[in-house]
Amino acid sequence: MLLKSLEVSHVRNLQSLKLLPHSTMNFVVGPNGSGKTSLLEAIYLLASGRSFRTPLARKIISHQQSELTVFGEILDSSGIAHRVGISKGLDGDTLVRIDGVRRERMSDLATLLPAISIDASSFELVDGGPSERRHLLDWGLFHVEHDFLEQWKSYQVAVKQKATLLRTGNDSHIRKQLAHWNEQQAVWGEKIQASRVRYVDALQLALHRTTAHYVGTLPLSLEYRPGWNRATYPSLMECLSANINAELERQACCYGPHKAELLIHWGAGLARDVCSRGQKKLVLYAVRLAQVMTLFEQRxxxxxxxxxxxxxELDDHNLHSIARFLRDYPCQTFITAIHGQALSKALFELFQDHRMFHVEHGQLIQTISA
Ligand SMILES: Nc1ncnc2c1ncn2[C@@H]1O[C@H](COP(=O)(O)OP(=O)(O)OP(=O)(O)O)[C@@H](O)[C@H]1O
Ligand SMILES: [Mg+2]
Incomplete structure (x- = not known):
């Protein structure tokens, strides 16, 4: 999987920008406000159909413009070339074309171009609510287990239908329908539960190896909580059956994988509570790189x-560790920094073969290939 070329129009301050990335390491440098994060945002749009900064299209589209477009030539994992284009209008309407054919599902983009962004918003993975961490697991499972997306969608349908019923009323007719959707929720919920447990085990192992091999042992561990009390209710169906009245009273689906939590422990506490800002960044990198390792080893x-x-915020030792990981798992990578000197010596030493892009006022002013 490789991004061979990129064309960006009207993404924030990037009015019109073309670039030919290096197959492994790309450095993007430029002063504050020059457009570095916007460039990554444009690539992420192409890879996922959405921005990592905002769900609102009008914030991403350049002022005084009505539409953004990003176009890329991509080599898929079998080495086959594809032309991918995405455009977004002010109302949020998104048009995706792959090889000239319109696609409705954003997951087609993600399959073609799996992308991980570690940016300012990624701190939510440590500091934010459980949905961020569930999303991390589901992203990983989407890429490693082929049938996960269908399971996840079926589960969402069951939960949505149930939630509507729970708000509708409490008569015998509703209870009969609830029993049906409880069964559906339990069937798909157990599959998601099993997939997530498998994935967390693999991720935990990869996390241990990532830290031990690269960073040095960290007191970092993961704990998955399934979203219902399995000690009391070994199966989700038992939990749902026993709690019909409680859910009716609260008019909400209170149990199941959509309520699961992935705790990130640092020593005896939670990373959210005990880590410094730099340590949180290290946690982010460790968890995301463990995902890279899992994806590589499984698929x-x-x-x-x-x-x-x-x-x-990362010291030289940690930068060096991450650089060594990137050398061993040769992902096509884009790293932004204010200027070249901010990039650690390790990155230049380990990636003598790289491409450096200078961005200023939304324009590429210079491209240097080493
Ligand atoms: N919708 C928009 N239209 C035009 N310009 C925008 C829009 N949204 C943001 N900008 C501007 O785009 C510029 C680039 O922002 P970006 O976040 O990419 O900068 P950066 O190079 O990553 O800066 P920093 O080093 O501070 O992180 C900023 O000057 C910002 O004000
Ligand atoms: Mg930035």
């Missing part, structure tokens, strides 16, 4: 890595 896939302002 022989390497995702595109978008590492915004990577050198900030």
């Amino acid at each position: 022989k896939l390497v995702p595109l890595l978008l590492l915004d302002d990577m050198p900030a």
Whole structure:
């Protein structure tokens, strides 16, 4: 999987920009406000159909413009070339074309171009609510287990239908329908539960190896909580059956994988509570790189890595560790920094073969290939 070329129009201050990325390491440098994060945002749009900064299209589209477009030539994991284009209008309407054919599902983009972004918003993975961490697991499962997306969609349908019923009323007719959707929720919920447990085990192992081999042992561990009390209710169906009245009273689906939590422990506490800002960034990198390792080992896939302002807040030892990981797992990577000196010596030493892009006022002013 490789992004061979990129054309960006009307994404924030990037009015019209073309670039030919390096197959492994790309450095993007430029002063504050020059457009570095916007460039990563454009690549992420192409890879996922959405921005990592905002769900609102009008914030991403350049002022005084009505539409943004991003176009890329991509080599898929079998080495087959594809032309991919995405455009978004002010109302949020998104048009995706792959090889000239319109696609409705954003997951088609993600399959073609798996991408991981580590940017300012990624701190939510540590500091934010459980949905961020569930999303991390589901992203990983989407890429490693082929049938996960269908399971996840079926589960969402059951939960949505149930939620509507729970708000509708409490008569015998509703209870009969609830029994049906409880069964559906339990069937798909157990599959998601099993997939997530498998994935967390693999991720935990990869996390241990990532830290031990590269960073040095960290007191970092993961704990998955399934979203219902399995000690009391070994199966989701038992939990749902026993709690019909409680759910009717609260008019909400209170149990199941959509309520699951992935705790990130640092020693005896939670990373959210005990880590410094730099340690949180290290946690983010460790968890995301463990995902890269898992994806590579289970599917022989390497995702595109978008590492915004990577050198900030990380000391030389940790930068060197991450650089060594990137050398061993050759993902096509984009790293932004204010200037070349901010990129650690390790990155230049380990990636003598790289491409450096200078961005200023939304324009590419210079491209240097080493
Ligand atoms: N919708 C928009 N239209 C035009 N310009 C925008 C829009 N949204 C943001 N900008 C501007 O785009 C510029 C680039 O922002 P970006 O976040 O990419 O900068 P950056 O190079 O990553 O800066 P920093 O080093 O501070 O992180 C900023 O000057 C910002 O004000
Ligand atoms: Mg930025």
